[in-house]
Amino acid sequence: MFIPKAKRMTKKAPAIVALILIASLSAAGCTVGLPSTSSPTPTSTTTSTTTSTPIQTPADYSSALTRQLESYNLVMEQPFTKSTNARGNDVYKGVARNATVLGSKNVTFVIEKTKSKAEAKNVYNATVAAKLKEGYKANRTNAAAYKATKAYEEVWVGNYSRLWFMCNYGQNLILHGWAFTQESYGSS
Numbered sequence: 796m797f798i799p800k801a802k803r804m805t806k807k808a809p810a811i812v813a814l815i816l817i818a819s820l821s822a823a824g825c826t827v828g829l830p831s832t833s834s835p836t837p838t839s840t841t842t843s844t845t846t847s848t849p850i851q852t853p854a855d856y857s858s859a860l861t862r863q864l865e866s867y868n869l870v871m872e873q874p875f876t877k878s879t880n881a882r883g884n885d886v887y888k889g890v891a892r893n894a895t896v897l898g899s900k901n902v903t904f905v906i907e908k909t910k911s912k913a914e915a916k917n918v919y920n921a922t923v924a925a926k927l928k929e930g931y932k933a934n935r936t937n938a939a940a941y942k943a944t945k946a947y948e949e950v951w952v953g954n955y956s957r958l959w960f961m962c963n964y965g966q967n968l969i970l971h972g973w974a975f976t977q978e979s980y981g982s983s
Contacts, residue, residue, distance in 0.1 A: 859969045860887050860906065870894045872901055882918075884908055885970075905977040908970045915964035915973040916949070922962050922977065923951045931955040957981045 875889035893899035931953035958981035967974035
């Protein structure tokens with residue numbers, strides 16, 4: 796079947812006119828009634844990524860302090876436990892005795908992690924003043940012997956009847972900072 800060229804063109808003409816019409820309307824920015832084939836223009840949105848810092852619980856050095864004393868041939872009668880004092884500082888308390896001396900007395904250790912050297916010194920000075928007020932007598936010989944080890948910034952040792960008390964302050968490697976330490980034993 797033969798279709799004359801003029802008839803073929805008349806069938807394609809409406810399609811060509813429609814394409815030209817669509818092209819001209821699109822160029823003019825008019826899209827009424829025409830389906831949109833392009834994606835919408837992205838709008839600027841700000842997304843803020845908030846990284847939440849996990850709540851850090853203060854480290855508990857009780858086990859490390861217990862192991863340290865055990866390495867000095869002390870038997871831990873009461874391993875260190877952690878608490879917080881009125882100053883907001885971590886305080887570790889434990890009770891130990893000398894494993895190499897038969898019938899040795901229990902010694903109570905109280906270690907306070909301070910915020911600075913100045914705070915450690917202030918707590919040390921206040922404690923020494925309080926012990927002197929309670930009637931303790933300074934034992935300069937023992938204090939000098941402890942100070943000679945260079946393990947402490949300052950050391951004070953005192954006796955009151957059968958009571959013995961030592962306090963010091965200095966850098967504590969386990970607590971990673973300044974600490975004030977008390978050791979005591981005896982009975983009245």
